[in-house]
Amino acid sequence: EAQVTQNPRYLITVTGKKLTVTCSQNMNHEYMSWYRQDPGLGLRQIYYSMNVEVTDKGDVPEGYKVSRKEKRNFPLILESPSPNQTSLYFCASSLQQGLSPLHFGNGTRLTVT
């Protein structure tokens, strides 16, 4: 089954404790992206990747890191999480071409205390 898989689904952590949220897709998509969703603000892009070893900042990259060492994986790293990073996070992927649809993971609910 074609899908985007995020783990974990729920995560509670404390300020400053490094964490990684994983994202994997099995559709051979070149494009992958991370979003955060907050009430009243909608979906905002954190980082995106056009292909292996090609990543760039989105609208709200501060406090986040990403890597794209393999085509299928695009982990999101929070080196020193803070309470303002409490949010619902989504990973998405698509083919490179502009005509293709976005496919989303099921989301990761992160709480930083």
Add this chain to the structure above:
Amino acid sequence: KQEVTQIPAALSVPEGENLVLNCSFTDSAIYNLQWFRQDPGKGLTSLLLIQSSQREQTSGRLNASLDKSSGRSTLYIAASQPGDSATYLCAVRPRNSGGYQKVTFGIGTKLQVIP
């Protein structure tokens, strides 16, 4: 900068009613527009994708239209059911000369269908 607006922010209708959700965007240079459904605390499920060259797409009780020149799209839901209750988001993928296409999302319309 592309801006996407969805009106209304919330909508409550009785079961069986036909309804229309609206999405407007400011820059008509787009590859496509995609409608999603999101249940509370869940991921986004793709409903319909309309390419810029198309006027509409249909899937079951759903019909999405696109008027690129006026920067508008509508999602029509026929014979609404309580199971249609969710937040509906539209997303626009811009057409530009660079390799990167930043998808812009609306904030969504929260739909409640009352039995």
